[in-house]
Amino acid sequence: MDLSYLWSALQAGAGKILPTVVLALVPFGIGVLLGLPAALGRYFRVPVLKQTLDVLVSLIKGIPVLLMLMAFYVISSQSFDSVMQSLGLPFSFRGLPKGLIAGAALAVYAAAALSEVFRGALASVPKGQYDAAYACGLSKSQAMRRIILPQVLPVSLPMGCNIMIALIKSAALGSLVSFIDVMNAAVNSMAASYRFLEAYIAAALIYWGICVITEQLFKLLEHHFARRRTA
Amino acid sequence: MKLFEPEAILRFLPKLLTALPVTLGIVLIASAAGLLLGLLLALSRVERLPVLSQLAAVMVSFLRGTPVLVQMFIVYYGLPLLLNTVGVNIFSWDKIIFIYITYSLNCAAFFSESIRSAVLAVPKGQRDAAAASGLSRAQAYRRIILPQSAVIALPSVGMTLTGLLQDSSLAFSLGILDVMGRANALGAVTSRVLEAYAAAAILFIALTIVFEQAFRGVQRKLAPQNHIAKGTA
Numbered sequence: 178m179d180l181s182y183l184w185s186a187l188q189a190g191a192g193k194i195l196p197t198v199v200l201a202l203v204p205f206g207i208g209v210l211l212g213l214p215a216a217l218g219r220y221f222r223v224p225v226l227k228q229t230l231d232v233l234v235s236l237i238k239g240i241p242v243l244l245m246l247m248a249f250y251v252i253s254s255q256s257f258d259s260v261m262q263s264l265g266l267p268f269s270f271r272g273l274p275k276g277l278i279a280g281a282a283l284a285v286y287a288a289a290a291l292s293e294v295f296r297g298a299l300a301s302v303p304k305g306q307y308d309a310a311y312a313c314g315l316s317k318s319q320a321m322r323r324i325i326l327p328q329v330l331p332v333s334l335p336m337g338c339n340i341m342i343a344l345i346k347s348a349a350l351g352s353l354v355s356f357i358d359v360m361n362a363a364v365n366s367m368a369a370s371y372r373f374l375e376a377y378i379a380a381a382l383i384y385w386g387i388c389v390i391t392e393q394l395f396k397l398l399e400h401h402f403a404r405r406r407t408a
Numbered sequence: 409m410k411l412f413e414p415e416a417i418l419r420f421l422p423k424l425l426t427a428l429p430v431t432l433g434i435v436l437i438a439s440a441a442g443l444l445l446g447l448l449l450a451l452s453r454v455e456r457l458p459v460l461s462q463l464a465a466v467m468v469s470f471l472r473g474t475p476v477l478v479q480m481f482i483v484y485y486g487l488p489l490l491l492n493t494v495g496v497n498i499f500s501w502d503k504i505i506f507i508y509i510t511y512s513l514n515c516a517a518f519f520s521e522s523i524r525s526a527v528l529a530v531p532k533g534q535r536d537a538a539a540a541s542g543l544s545r546a547q548a549y550r551r552i553i554l555p556q557s558a559v560i561a562l563p564s565v566g567m568t569l570t571g572l573l574q575d576s577s578l579a580f581s582l583g584i585l586d587v588m589g590r591a592n593a594l595g596a597v598t599s600r601v602l603e604a605y606a607a608a609a610i611l612f613i614a615l616t617i618v619f620e621q622a623f624r625g626v627q628r629k630l631a632p633q634n635h636i637a638k639g640t641a
Contacts, residue, residue, distance in 0.1 A: 178489070239613030241574035244588065248605045255411065255602070342473070349475035353581065360478055374485040381474040381482060388473035 182372040186379035189366030190359045194383060196276065197358040200351060201344040204280055208287025208340070215288065216295030217321075230292070237289035242347050246282040250354040253278055279351040283344055290340045291333075298332040299325070331402035338395035342388050349384065359383045416603035417610070420594055424607050427590035430504075431615075434576040434586065437508045439569055442515025449520035451549075454527050464520070471517030476575050480510045480582060507579045511572060518568040526561035527553060559630045566623035570616050577612070587611055 215234070218226040237245075257270040302325055310320035352361035360380040367376035449468060452460040471479065484506045488499045530553050538548035580589030591608035595601030 235617065236613055238570075239616035240609045241577040241588070241612055243574075243577050244591075244605055244609055244612065247592075248602065248609070251601045251605065346473075346475040349477050350578075352477075360475070373481065374489065377478050377481040377485065381470070381478045384475060384478060385470055385473040389469065392473075 178378075179372065179375060182367065182370060182375040183379055186363045186367050186372070186376045187382065190363035190376075190379050190383045193357060193359045193362040194387065196356075197345070197348045197351075198387065200276055200280055200283065200348040200356070200358065201341065204283035204287045205291075205341055205344055207284040208291040211284075211288035212291030213295050215292035216299060219292065220296050220299040234289045234292055237285060238293075242282065242286050243350050243353065245286060246279060246347075246350055246354055249278050249282040250275075275354050275356040276351065279348070279354055279356045283347055286347070287340060287344060290343070291337065294333045294336040294340065295329060297336070298329045301332050302328050331399065334395055334399050334402070338392060341391055341395070345387055345391065346384065349380070413600065413603060416598070416600045417607045420591070420600075420604050420607035421610065423594060424587050424590050424604075424611055427585055427587045428611070430579075430584065430586040431573070431576050431588075434504075434507060434511055434579060435569070435573050438511035438515045438572055438576075441508070441512035442519050442572075443565075445512065445516035446519030446523055449516060450523035450527060453520070453524055468517045468520055471514055472521070476510065476514050477578050477581065479514060480507065480578065483510045483513075484582060503582050504579075504584055507582060507584055511576065514575070515568065515572055518571070519565060522561045522564040522568065523557060525564075526557035529560050530556045559627075562623065562627050562630065566620070566627075569623070570619050573615055573619060574612065577608075 215230050219230050219234075253273065254270055257268075257273060261268045306324055306328070307320060310324045315323065348358050349360045351358045352364075357365070360377070363376040363380040363383075364373065367373055449464040452464050455461075484503070487506065487509065488497075488501075491498050534552055534556065535548060538552045539545075543551065576586060577588035579586050580592055583589070585593065587608050591604040592601075594607075595604035598604070
């Protein structure tokens with residue numbers, strides 16, 4: 178262990194905090210946008226849609242993120258060029274940012290995981306809330322928007338936080354599809370000196386920091402909602 | 409050469425099955441060692457043992473807040489150096505042992521959180537009642553608190569286990585020939601990478617479903633209402 182190497186690995190890794198956080202945040206956002214409607218479809222047993230989504234979610238949940246990531250990479254390396262050629266678009270696989278591939282794989286994972294979270298949260302809202310909303314003359318969509326979803330979102334926060342942290346940690350897998358994240362940057366900076374232990378410790382410290390901050394942010398959100406509910 | 413040949417998946421599946429013991433071995437060893445260590449971590453925090461409790465909190469936070477991939481390399485590069493300073497030479501150890509150690513530690517952190525919240529969820533009155541009945545603290549844990557905590561912790565322990573199963577696929581990046589490593593090797597040799605990945609995905613999905621069903625079965629069996637129902641019947 179040499180602290181001066183650790184310090185320079187920390188600096189190299191810290192330079193890639195932003196891409197790493199973006200690689201977790203964007204899939205999280207997409208996951209919320211896809212996962213919430215999916216959860217509603219599953220919870221309210223929309224015929225066909227529910228069965229399709231059930232199967233899809235359990236399939237996705239069964240595939241390791243790493244496998245998904247590498248499969249996406251292979252698929253795009255094999256067919257991206259020919260698809261773009263047949264569409265007449267001037268893009269090539271070589272120019273494709275590898276973060277997009279990693280992001281797409283993580284978004285699929287996030288959508289499946291978050292749909293499970295939202296479904297659980299929906300189930301936690303008592304049936305009486307629906308009856309009361311309808312009795313007050315609210316339409317179905319009004320009841321959803323004003324009564325049900327405002328209760329669903331705070332309940333989903335703790336599990337949502339877990340998924341966000343899982344995504345941040347999964348961003349490290351981006352290094353396996355040549356996306357340069359915190360870990361990759363730290364390791365690359367030590368490639369000449371073979372100080373890999375320092376590189377990985379530096380990467381771990383940075384990830385740890387990001388995850389602890391994320392956890393605190395989610396806790397703040399939880400407090401915010403909890404205060405509003407009692408006020 | 410066809411772009412995607414479904415028959416290749418069927419050809420690959422039996423070959424991947426031969427790597428299944430490696431994957432299951434990681435899961436089994438890590439969950440057993442993780443459960444034991446996780447229990448110790450959880451109890452030292454619940455009982456607020458001085459020093460140990462703070463140490464456990466930092467360790468759990470670190471293990472939960474860093475990618476397993478990074479932990480794996482830290483153990484792989486760091487543990488031999490660390491032990492070397494006290495005169496123990498493990499540089500020649502098989503890589504798989506470092507994998508076992510990494511996943512055991514990682515699992516212990518997640519298990520300890522499940523166990524801790526489960527122990528805290530057991531009503532305080534149970535503890536008082538056990539003490540009033542003359543049980544020592546160790547007896548109270550063994551006979552009263554832990555059996556109830558186990559039932560509460562089961563769902564999240566199950567989730568950690570399926571997560572472990574999937575995370576174990578990372579071992580291939582250290583060159584371990586588990587299901588994922590085998591799939592990669594097969595893909596490279598036959599240049600049917602996608603088919604090999606599909607075969608691995610099928611295997612992982614099947615295993616995940618088996619795990620989930622097994623846990624659901626155990627949960628149904630241990631559910632407290634079942635015992636009450638049987639007791640009154």
